[in-house]
Amino acid sequence: MPLDTPPGYYSFNEDSVCAFLDSLPDIRTRLGGKPADWRVVEVGDGNLNLVFLIDGPEGSVCLKQALPYVRAAGESWPLPLDRAFFEQAYYRAVASSVEGLTPRFYHYEPALYAIVMEKLSPHIILRRGLIEGRRYPKVAADVGDYAARAIFATSDLGATIEEKAEWSSVFARNTSLLRITAEVVFTDPLGNSPRNRWTSPALDDLAREFRADSALKTTVADWGWRFLTEGQALIHGDLHTGSVMVTETDTRVMDPEFAILGPIGFDVGAFLANLVMNFFAQPGHATAADDRREQADWVLDQVPVFWNAFATRFRSLWETKARGDAYPPAMFGAGDAAALDAARTKFLDRVFADAVAYAGVKTIRRILGFAHNADFETIADPAKRAPLETKSIRLARQFLLEPASFRTAEDIVAAARAV
Known part of the structure; x- marks a missing residue:
């Protein structure tokens, strides 16, 4: 290969995948x-990896392999292969807490940076389904439940100092x-990176306006600082509608290679942002037979569904499964119930506020930065x-x-509709 790779590594093709699995x-x-x-079919359409779907007479699997560069950019942007290691490490860390909400994990091959996992069928990527105007009654609640379970279990509320230190030592290398x-x-996105792109020339003035907004830039920088320094839990790191596969009755979260110890609100905000962006994009996918107004309203209604599912499950786990060293159960008795409940409410309010800010950051990057959402990109007419x-x-x-304008998920819904 033209890039430096470890001894024994090679990138798969359809023939070598079969030989390896055999x-x-x-x-x-x-x-x-x-x-x-x-x-065997190679279906990787994301930014980073090769993805093969393999069907045999008795069953099927999916194989995902890291490439030594960013696939969306090509070999001009080299990237270490070890992201596959961190993806499988994340699956192992959260598996017992989120059973049924991620693909089943079968095998990791360290020399080839390849993961073999369950092939999800007839699932499709959530983002694609929403763009096509489909509705998934369970998905927002399922993703909220997933996020709460995975985050609580790896936070200082659900894990011991020793467990969290072990994850920190592993994922700090990502x-x-x-x-x-x-x-x-x-x-x-708010600088002059040559990687940035936007709908030009229509958004040229807007891009200049945002890059000249000192208050906005310092606020985003503040949240970047917090992202780098607040290791509240093991987070997925890229929890958007393109990282979820669905049917009408089943939801699976995938692609956690960006996992780190980070702020809880980052994962929550990423998913909120993607729901809101899809809401705004819906008119661009309208047809003569469907103006997409009802679909847009349904998507936006999933914002409080997602947040309420997350908050309800997180609070329930805190009440029943707390075993960590933050707010240790041994410290509190029956007489402390009201104060402890108030502390839980305050904590979740803070997570929500963080999520709203990170939703803002994630939205700006999808419109003015390098990697855009298909929600907007597939609208052909600029x-x-x-x-x-x-x-x-x-x-x-x-x-x-x-931030004071957004105290509840319903505030997000109202503001989006007002726009």
Whole structure:
């Protein structure tokens, strides 16, 4: 390969994937038959990795392999392969807490930085479904439940000092993807990075306006500082509608290679932001037969569904599963119930406030930065796309500069509808 890679590493193609899986007895049995009987398709359409779907006579699997560069940018942007290690480490850390809400994990091959996991079928990526105008009755509550379970279990409320120290020692080494987040989410979009792009020329003036907004830039920098320094829990790090696969009855969260010890509100805010952006994008996908107004309203209504599911589950776990060294159960008795309940409310209010700010940051980066959302990008006509992006990014600025306006999830809904 043209880039430096460790001894023994090679990137898979459809033939070498079969040879590799044939060397794994459990996977060979799961697929059934022989390699000649297997059907292999490479479907990776994200920014980073190769993704193969393999179907055999008896079953199927998915194989995901890290490439030594950012796939969306090509070999001009080298990237260490170890993100696959951190992805499988995250799955192992949260597996017992989120059973049924992530793909089943089967095998990790360290020399090839490859993960073999459950192939999800007939699932599709949530973002694609929402763009197509589909509705998933369970998804917002399921993702909220997932986030609460994974975050609580790896926080100082649900884990011991020793457990959290172990995760810290592992995930502190995920520096390559941490740097990508720090740069493409917080630094680049309001700077002059050559990686930035937007709907030009329609948004040229808006981009200049945002880059000249000192109050906005210092606020985003403050949240970037907090992102780098607040290790509240093991977070997914990239929890958006493109990292969720769904059917009408099943939800699975995937792609946690950006996992770090970080602020709880970052994951929550990322998902909130993506729901709101999809709401704003819906008119751009309207047809003569469907103006998408009802779909947009449904998507926006999922904002409080998601937040309430997260907050309810997190509070319930705190009440029944607390075993960590923060707010230790041994410290509190029956007479402390009211004060402890108030502390839980205060904590969740703080998480919500953090989430609103991070939602603002994530929205700005998706409109003025390097990696954009398909919600807007698949609107082919720039004249339709730019006004919708403008509405979304102006609400994002409100999230960041008018935090007192957003005390509840319903405040987000009202502000989005007002825009």
